[in-house]
Amino acid sequence: MRRLLFFLSAMIVGLTFGESVQAHDPDVPELEVPEVSVIGERPVAASSQQFIPDKEILLQPQGRPAQVLRLIPGFLAVEHSGGAGKADQYFLRGFDADHGTDVAFFTDGMPINLRTHAHGQGYTDLNFIIPETIEGLDVHKGAYLPEYGDFATAGAVNFKTRQMVQEGVAQATGGQFDTQRYLLMFSPTKDKVRTLFAAEGYYTNGPFENGNRYFRTNLFGKMTTNLTSRDELSLTGTFLKSQWNGSGEIPFRAVTDGRIDRFGAIDPSEGGNTLRSTARLNYHYDTISGGQFFANAYGQYYRLDLLTNFTFFLNDPVNGDGIQQADRRVMYGGDIGYKQRGEVLGLPSIGTVGFQTRVDNIHARLGTQTTRMPTGSTTDSDILEASYAPFVKAEVQPTSWMRLAGGLRAETFTFDVRNRCATCAEQPAGRTSSSIVLPKMNLILGPWASTELFANYGEGYHSNDARSAVTPGSSPLARAQSYEVGVRSKPWGPQGIEFIATLWRLDLKSELVFVGDEGTTEIRGPSRREGVEVAARGQVWGPIYFNGSVTWTKAEFRNGDAIPLAPEVTGYGAVLVRWPEGLTSQLQATYLGVRPLIEDRSVKSPSWIDFDLSERYQLPINLSYGRLECIIA
Secondary structure, eight states: OHHHHHHHHTOEEEEEEOOOOOOOOTTSOOOOOOOOOOOOOOOOSSTTOEEEEHHHHTTSOSSOGGGGGGGSTTEEEEOOSSSSSSOOEEEETTEEOTTTTTEEEEETTEEOOBTTOSSSTTBOOOTTSOGGGEEEEEEEESSOOTTOOBTOSSEEEEEEEOSOOSSOEEEEEEETTTEEEEEEEEOSOBSSEEEEEEEEEEEEOOSSSSOOOEEEEEEEEEEEEOSSTTEEEEEEEEEEEEEEEOOOOOOHHHHHTTSSOTTOOSOTTOEEEEEEEEEEEEEEEEOTTSEEEEEEEEEEEEEEEEEEOSSTTSSOTTTOOOEEEEEEEEEEEEEEEEEEEEEETTEEEEEEEEEEEEEEEEEEEEEEEETTEEEEEEEEEEEEEEEEEEEEEEEEEEETTEEEEEEEEEEEEEEEEEEOOTTOSOOOOEEEEEEEEEEEEEEEEEEETTEEEEEEEEEEEEEOOHHHHTSTTOOSEEEEEEEEEEEEEOTTOTTSOEEEEEEEEEEESSOEEEETTTTEEEEOOOEEEEEEEEEEEEEEETTEEEEEEEEEEEEEETTSOBOTTOOSEEEEEEEEEEOGGGEEEEEEEEEEOOEESSTTSSSEEOOEEEEEEEEEEEEEEEETTEEEEEEEO
């Protein structure tokens, strides 16, 4: 079995099933219609805004959907707490956003971040996404677009899924630590009704002495059709179930003095399991007058049981300090709106008006546990949290070298927290509401010599945990003000290297800081982040392509103290060579710089750099029923 797994680690076998050949009437003449491709640049409202296509995504190592986020300049996603299973840790523009507090994530417009989560505010687990189903990433840094609300302070990322695949895929992959991944993806119909079905199975034991035993099962189904010649309707469903063991944090001194190995554990009972099922509907209708009506709806069922131990035997020398976090929720919502293209006073314009709503019905519990056996409750709450957000957006082009865009977003939240535990140490309860109005403004100048200049201002926010929001004197919504100037240039034409440089600042009314001993976050004072980001991507020469970025950030509380865990420098670089006959080579590096661990900067986390080298060879072999592709990585 191990020989088979190591053989699979060097080879990914994709079986491509050909379409059936329909009967041809020799008396009817054939009309061959050539394929026509229409390619155009997407208009952007900021130098840091971009679309990342699937051809770049598929070159990334598959296994974790978060790995594709490294293609976003200045964005890092890493695992923490010893092993896969739960959400990744996200870094962007000086934020250690933990599991997603200040970065908003969506898939086909459906929000992924979870409010008032048992483990952390804005918790974002991307493991329900199958990477091969992604058509592209829409990336928007800052808070400059009225379409995005909660958590979209440092930025927003929308995963867009495919409608179908031209050829079916059956894939098996293996590697070290008993790692195995299996993928099946096919499109039974491709004409008026376009369908895509995918299934993924993943397992790894990890390098830890306490085996990771991470099992993940994913199902995906999507149907897209046109009810009329002017509309499009998509129905999508997903299902995720996974479980794992975690090695957790370990003391450095315990490794240096030899008490445990660097892959060992103090409490080997850590781990968890999660389930997520989603359904979404996306619809739009294009009018004959240049307008578009859109309506989207979604629903999710989610659960998580997470078992951790951050302080081992500090508080309870006998039973240990094990923590049990449980989250059960139903989440549903959607948006509706209308967009109209036309002229205002003779100027090309686009106007959009929309309304978004979301409801989270949550049961969240925090308690103690010993070797996965519950021993008590700290908090146990039923929470009903809802938001309602009308927004307007206007885009106008006064001259051929100037575009203006802006809008307003208003957000109203209601919080209802009910205590379920009369004997708990903490008993948050109550009702409250909060509202916020967010202006957005964008100025785009150019292009001159394939160069555009950008200046942007926008206000965003992140919501705080409902259990703290109902506390008297608290601030349920933390306002963020973001500023940005930048330049985007393609000096050697559309097929050459694209250069991007951005200077930005972000002021946040209240900061969420990670508390390591408790595994939670706490609300702190106002903060400021400012920095510069440079990036380059595109074809260097012939078969050689480059994609890279460096971001420097200064992150401080307004009193001058450092923000713990905020990264100062992040970097990513990749060189790709497309050789003849299907061979592709890629070398990439990811860098995370020094980070202060406490406010006075006396203790810092060291920097690290990670290298990946991959060689891929695609060998098409014609078979009587289709085609076989071998990819060696």
